[in-house]
Amino acid sequence: MKTALITGITGQDGSYLAELLLKKKYKVVGIVRKTSHENYANIGHIQDDLNLYQGDLLDPVSLREIIQKVKPDEVYNLASQSHPSESFKQPIYTTEITGLGAHRVLDVTLDVNPKAKFYQASSSEMFGWVKEIPQNEDTPFNPANPYAVAKLYAHAITKIYRKSYNFFASYGILFNHESPRRHLGFVTQKVTYAAACAKLGIRTSRHLNEEGEPLFKNGKVSLGNLDAKRDWGFAGDFVEAMWLMLQQDKPDDFVIATGETHSIKELCKEAFGYVGKNWEDFVVIDKRFIRPTETGPLVGNPAKAKKILKWTPKTKFKDLVKIMVDANIARLK
Numbered sequence: 001m002k003t004a005l006i007t008g009i010t011g012q013d014g015s016y017l018a019e020l021l022l023k024k025k026y027k028v029v030g031i032v033r034k035t036s037h038e039n040y041a042n043i044g045h046i047q048d049d050l051n052l053y054q055g056d057l058l059d060p061v062s063l064r065e066i067i068q069k070v071k072p073d074e075v076y077n078l079a080s081q082s083h084p085s086e087s088f089k090q091p092i093y094t095t096e097i098t099g100l101g102a103h104r105v106l107d108v109t110l111d112v113n114p115k116a117k118f119y120q121a122s123s124s125e126m127f128g129w130v131k132e133i134p135q136n137e138d139t140p141f142n143p144a145n146p147y148a149v150a151k152l153y154a155h156a157i158t159k160i161y162r163k164s165y166n167f168f169a170s171y172g173i174l175f176n177h178e179s180p181r182r183h184l185g186f187v188t189q190k191v192t193y194a195a196a197c198a199k200l201g202i203r204t205s206r207h208l209n210e211e212g213e214p215l216f217k218n219g220k221v222s223l224g225n226l227d228a229k230r231d232w233g234f235a236g237d238f239v240e241a242m243w244l245m246l247q248q249d250k251p252d253d254f255v256i257a258t259g260e261t262h263s264i265k266e267l268c269k270e271a272f273g274y275v276g277k278n279w280e281d282f283v284v285i286d287k288r289f290i291r292p293t294e295t296g297p298l299v300g301n302p303a304k305a306k307k308i309l310k311w312t313p314k315t316k317f318k319d320l321v322k323i324m325v326d327a328n329i330a331r332l333k
């Protein structure tokens with residue numbers, strides 16, 4: 001039985017990856033933060049099958065103790081401050097976790113367990129003010145926010161460890177991937193949640209947006225830049241690519257994407273259209289949600305992953321939107 005260690009197991013990707021690895025008969029170990037309130041909404045259904053340890057990417061002592069005890073065959077470093085918008089408000093904190101935190105996990109793993117295979121969660125945000133369209137593994141990076149800079153630091157140091165120490169460290173440059181487990185501060189959840197409210201005739205929601213206000217207020221959702229473009233896939237499909245990367249004979253880097261891009265406006269049209277509504281009746285622009293700088297247009301070319309990993313995204317944009325609207329309707333009911 002192989003042992004996998006997942007940082008960020010309570011997050012969207014961590015929970016889907018844990019499910020996948022349990023199905024593959026791994027012993028799954030997760031690092032969870034010590035919080036004042038339990039935060040297991042995404043893993044409650046599999047909690048009995050997991051081995052959870054308290055630790056923090058800010059604290060190398062806890063990381064060392066866990067990795068020494070567990071001796072994982074595979075380490076998936078998914079933990080991060082993952083909101084690019086928040087990284088403008090908390091840039092140093094973001095760098096501490098998303099950049100240096102990744103370095104800590106990498107360093108402790110190499111030191112304690114050099115035979116382990118390591119996965120680093122890199123991001124399409126690193127392409128930033130994009131140098132070409134679509135983006136692939138050879139596209140130059142040009143980060144446009146503090147989160148992207150932190151991810152690029154983690155990415156670069158992972159590559160240096162691979163080359164310098166003959167360490168099996170791979171990374172996926174993942175484009176946006178979403179699901180009903182996505183935090184409500186991300187745009188796909190905001191829009192599909194608002195569409196669900198519109199469908200159910202809810203005027204003001206009890207769930208909150210990234211500013212801590214009702215996400216749907218007086219029959220409207222407040223959004224930022226509707227012209228931004230993203231390549232959106234389904235998280236359940238994307239975690240499979242992470243696992244495939246660590247089953248290869250040699251470490252490598254892969255773009256994981258659908259190859260399709262859509263604007264936020266198109267997302268609104270699709271989600272509200274699905275519940276028989278006109279999106280323009282429900283969306284207002286609020287300057288607070290417009291970022292100081294915008295990334296993209298992001299669209300990835302997953303040809304290398306298709307060829308080498310034999311990975312293809314299964315869930316289409318329209319189906320993803322439906323899945324998320326339906327899940328939000330169920331949540332609200």
Ligand code: NAP
Binds near residue numbers: 031033056097122
């Ligand atoms: P997520 O839902 O925000 O999950 C982040 C996880 O990191 C949570 O489990 C969180 O724990 C944990 N975490 C945060 N700070 C920590 C700390 N100091 N110590 C230990 N754990 C900490 O993110 P996701 O969407 O699953 O994404 C997974 C990874 O892929 C992230 O690194 C993200 O930046 C990257 N990524 C995501 C996408 C995407 O579209 N989803 C695309 C490219 C790359 P709590 O539950 O305690 O907050």
Ligand code: GDD
Binds near residue numbers: 210294
């Ligand atoms: N969050 C948010 N809220 N975004 C909005 C809004 C709004 O009200 N209105 C428009 N947007 C636009 C943003 O400006 C951005 O261009 C796009 O919607 C997507 O924003 P998010 O859903 O917040 O995600 P992200 O693309 O910034 O970051 C996600 O994907 C990255 C990969 O490209 C995160 O999962 C990152 O962790 C990940 O690395």
